[in-house]
Amino acid sequence: MSPTEKLGNFTAHDAPDYCDVLQCMRCGFCLPTCPTFALTGRERSSPRGRVALARAVAEQKLEFTEAVKEEAFFCLDCRACTTACPSGVRAGEVMEICRSQAHQFFPLKHVGKSFREFVLQKMLPSPDLLEHSMLPARLYQKLGIQWLLRHSHLLKLGPEWVDKAEGMMPELHPPLRPQLADSIPAVGEQRGRVGFFLGCIMTLMYAEVSRQTVRVLTQQGFEVLTPKAQKCCGAPHLTEGDRDTARRIAQHNLDLFMALDVDAIVTDCAGCGAALKEYEELLEETGSHDKLAAFRGKVKDVSEFLAEQGLRTEGLKPVNKIVTYHEPCHLCHAQGVSKQPRDLIKAIPGIDYRELNEASWCCGSAATFSLKYTDESQQILDRKLQNVQSTGAELLVTANPGCHLQLAWGLKRAGLSQKVVHITELLGMAID
Amino acid sequence: MISKTAIGHLVDKLSAANVASEKEDLLVLGYDSTPGVHHLPEVAVYPTTTAGVLDAMEIAQHEGLPIVPRGSGTGLSGGSVPVKGGMVLCLNRMNRILEIDEENLTATAEAGVVTLDLFNATAAKGLFYPPDPGSQKISTLGGNVMEDAGGLRGLKYGVTRDYVMALKCVLPDGSILTTGGKSVKDVAGYAFKDLLVGSEGTLGIITEVTVKLIPPPQDKRTFLAYFNDIRTAGEAVSKIIAAKIIPSTMEIMDKATINCVEDYVKIGLPRQMAALLLIEVDGHPAMVEEESQGVKKILEQVKAAEVHVAKSVEEANSLAAARRTALSALARVSPTTLLEDATVPRSRLAETFAEIERLTAKYGLKVGTFGHAGDGNLHPTVLCDERDSDEMHRAHAFYDDLYDQVLAWGGTVSGEHGIGLAKxxxxxxxxxxxxxxxxxxxxxxxxxxxxxxxxxxxxxxxxxxxxxxxxxxxxxx
Structure with missing residues (x-):
């Protein structure tokens, strides 16, 4: 759909493509895979129902109402329905576009609007601003204010999401981005050179995880280039419906990484990887097709990359642990990377791997969903924790910071003993 | 239009969480999987008990509202589309399996239980509920009974009707009727149960179903045979039946279907072949062995291009799962998939394929054909675009001609999807x-x-x- 052509009751700017909604033949194969439909049993909260709502707006049977907005944001965007759909309908992406529509139909009031614009348009696209913004949080932990507040129960007095957000915060280390050298050489025989895309949450909250990722990559024989000028991948903008800023930073990252002479662009954040792989569609009207396709071909999740290159297993030391794996939605459903992480885990000597029931069912984190819909998120999380518990695993491996935060918080709160680790942390344990 | 008072009564009886009257809720309950049929209901209710169904029906009767039952909305003939508006009665929240009776080999479940959930629950007890419609992952037992759904195993094990032992239903006069029971034999009076199965929600609302279970087969073997000509595949099916071999499954896919399914599942189906047959024989190991030999011999006789045997249970399951996606996968090709349910005596299969080919050429259409070849039940599917009126006219003319021929051969207009609106x-x-x-x-x-x-x-x-x-x-x- 060209940007000027108006589709039914949608606005002309960033409307769904009519063909994308017509593609749904309503077989309902998506219904049993949708966590929100499982919660409500309500058709409009299912992928089939959401696409039907979008189609009704397109066909002028319905205005873009508050309820359409509500369903667009209630969607976890977990993409389980995309995996389940034989017809190739992408309900999650249609809902992302509807979120952008929602902001056009229902602009936020003054303060909320300024805050949203500041976060999405100023803070996230600027790594420096972002890193400074975390300083108070680090001080808060370091100076013992956290301890004080938690024990005073003052946090319980605010809105529920504040308490939860505070509780989810892992132990913070200084951001990784400024610390990483532009180029880190390979160890042993060099097998290639990769550009490292360091996600915002990874550098800010999981600096030590990404440090392991870089270490694993270099130990596996890859030189790692980390361009400091990289910006947020744009995923928060897509989920919040700010497609214009997403396009702007996508173009920046695309140009930056394509100027590097690398074999692959690797990330250890499933959410970033999924967003990077969607640049091709996001920028299709403005970017060069060949360049976009070449970029798309290079972007790899770290598991996907290592499995493709073949894990060098000589010298790996045994990790004698019972391990299970939770699939991040943005890795298995959005990127189709499902077998590779399991293969890597099983390649580590000493591991007793237990398959997780409903491994690819969302954990309820889903960007800001866990803070916006705390009850629903908790119900989805409980289902996940029950499955984790029945594996008897000691370590719960995952590959995405959103899942990591949610699962670690959930396990701690439920008093369960499993520790959450990123897959590169697990690989790191096997590498001396 | 439904009155505010009536909605108030419904909320009083069923609770607000189980009554929906917002347009956004109603819009998405106006369709099922049948292309092109859609109508807005006036109210939707989600009763959770038989008494709740009765309450809702009484209020609807009082208001003169049409009542349309709905399971998961996966029907393929428009059975759950509320063409006259009124009340959509959603049964998907009545989803408890009430009993698995291992002494009598029966299971009793509420109407909204998902077919596969019942299958899994009975399998966990070492029992087998055979009916497996393509949409078994989400279709409901109540919907299966109302449409008398078939499935991939129909050839040997029969369809839903063959397993229904008892039904509890709410009739329009406000009575609750239980018909049938756990007795294997029952000739007491008219067979209401048999009348209600396949009645498409026009006679009563089913709230509970008791089904027969059987011991599962001890062994099975899965074949995949490729053909250079779809008529040869039809001939193979007829010959296997004539050789007195009844496989549990004998499914066909033509070239268009093979390609669409492969685009989705990516398991290495042969894109260049005109057709493939998925054949499964099951039962006692000795019988499986004997029937496998028989099937192989016939496939060689008719000169199938290639014959493969699934190496593992996983491979066999992935082939059956791939076949189940056929209809939805065909929807990749075009915005609209018009599908029919023609069924012919099995000796007519090869001729039916020839007729489909002839009509496809005559009307200049794109058609993908798949189906339960062993039952003579085919799903020729026109891949079209509802925005192209000329193409839609040709598609309907195609089916008109095809059904004339099917009826002339003694076939039926619906093998398993029901009549609903579409037929x-x-x-x-x-x-x-x-x-x-x-x-x-x-x-x-x-x-x-x-x-x-x-x-x-x-x-x-x-x-x-x-x-x-x-x-x-x-x-x-």
Whole structure:
């Protein structure tokens, strides 16, 4: 759909493509895979129902109402329905576009609007601003204010999401981005050179995880280039419906990484990887097709990359642990990377791997969903924790910071003993 | 239009969480999986007990509202589309499996239980519930009973009807009827149960179903045979049946279907082949061995291009799962997939494929054909675009011609999808005006006010319930 052509009751700017909604033949194969439909049993909260709502707006049977907005944001965007759909309908992406529509139909009031614009348009696209913004949080932990507040129960007095957000915060280390050298050489025989895309949450909250990722990559024989000028991948903008800023930073990252002479662009954040792989569609009207396709071909999740290159297993030391794996939605459903992480885990000597029931069912984190819909998120999380518990695993491996935060918080709160680790942390344990 | 008072009564009886009247809720309960039929209901209810169903029905009767039952909305003939508006009665929250009786080999479940959930629950107890419609992952037991759903195992194990032992249903007169039971034999009076199975929600609302279970087969073997000509595949099926071998599954896919399914599942199906047969024999290991030899011999005789045997249970399951996605996968190709349910005596299969090919060429259409070849039940699917009225006219002409031939061969207009809205004219052609009159009299006896799922099965004279062609596309008002 060209940007000027108006589709039914949608606005002309960033409307769904009519063909994308017509593609749904309503077989309902998506219904049993949708966590929100499982919660409500309500058709409009299912992928089939959401696409039907979008189609009704397109066909002028319905205005873009508050309820359409509500369903667009209630969607976890977990993409389980995309995996389940034989017809190739992408309900999650249609809902992302509807979120952008929602902001056009229902602009936020003054303060909320300024805050949203500041976060999405100023803070996230600027790594420096972002890193400074975390300083108070680090001080808060370091100076013992956290301890004080938690024990005073003052946090319980605010809105529920504040308490939860505070509780989810892992132990913070200084951001990784400024610390990483532009180029880190390979160890042993060099097998290639990769550009490292360091996600915002990874550098800010999981600096030590990404440090392991870089270490694993270099130990596996890859030189790692980390361009400091990289910006947020744009995923928060897509989920919040700010497609214009997403396009702007996508173009920046695309140009930056394509100027590097690398074999692959690797990330250890499933959410970033999924967003990077969607640049091709996001920028299709403005970017060069060949360049976009070449970029798309290079972007790899770290598991996907290592499995493709073949894990060098000589010298790996045994990790004698019972391990299970939770699939991040943005890795298995959005990127189709499902077998590779399991293969890597099983390649580590000493591991007793237990398959997780409903491994690819969302954990309820889903960007800001866990803070916006705390009850629903908790119900989805409980289902996940029950499955984790029945594996008897000691370590719960995952590959995405959103899942990591949610699962670690959930396990701690439920008093369960499993520790959450990123897959590169697990690989790191096997590498001396 | 439903009154505010009536909605208030519904909320009082069923609770606010189980009544929906917002337009956004209603819009998405106006369709099922049948292309092109859609109509807005006035209210939707989600009863959680048989008593709740009765309450909802009483209020609807009082208001003169049509009542349309709905499971998961996966029907393929428009059975759950509320063409006359009224109340959609969603049964998907009545989803408890009430009992698995290991002494009598039966299971009793509420109408909203998902078919596969029942299968898994019985399998966990070492028992087997065979009916497996393509949509078993989400279709409900109640919907299966109402449409008498078939599936991939129909050839050997039969369809839903063959497993229903008892039904609990709410009738329009406000009575709750239980018909049948756990007795294996039962000839007490009219067989209401058999009348209700396949009645498409026009006689009563089923709330509980008791089904027969059987011991699972001890062994099975899965074959995949490729053909250079789809007629040869048809010939193979007829010969296997004539050799007195009844496989549990004998499914066919043509080239278009193979390619669409492969695009989705990516398991290495042969894209260049004209057709493939998925054949499964099961039972006692000795019998499986003997029947496998027989099947292999016939496939060689008819000169199948290649014959493969699944190496593992996983591989066999992935092949059956791939086949189940056929219809939805065909929807990748075009915005609209018009599918039919023609069924012929199995000796006519090769001729039916030839006729489909001839009509495809005659009307200049793109058609993908798949189906339960062993049952003679085919799903020729026209891949079209509802925005192209000329193409839609040709598609309907294609089916008109095909059904004339199918009926001339002694076939039926629906093997397993039901009549609903989509096939009322074809049913009239099959059973004649006399047949329609008798069916209408039965309907009147159960539902004198005509409030239960009106406008389905019979081509009545009310233009509002006629599925008709508008802008080349079958719609309902």
């Amino acid at each position: 009322k004219e074809y049913l009239a052609r099959q059973i004649g005006p006399g047949g329609v009159k008798v069916m209408k009299r039965i309907k009147d006896a159960f539902d004198p006010k005509g409030l239960l799922n009106p406008g389905k099965i019979f081509a009545d004279d009310d233009p509002c319930t006629q599925a008709h062609v508008e802008e080349g596309f079958r719609v309902s008002h």
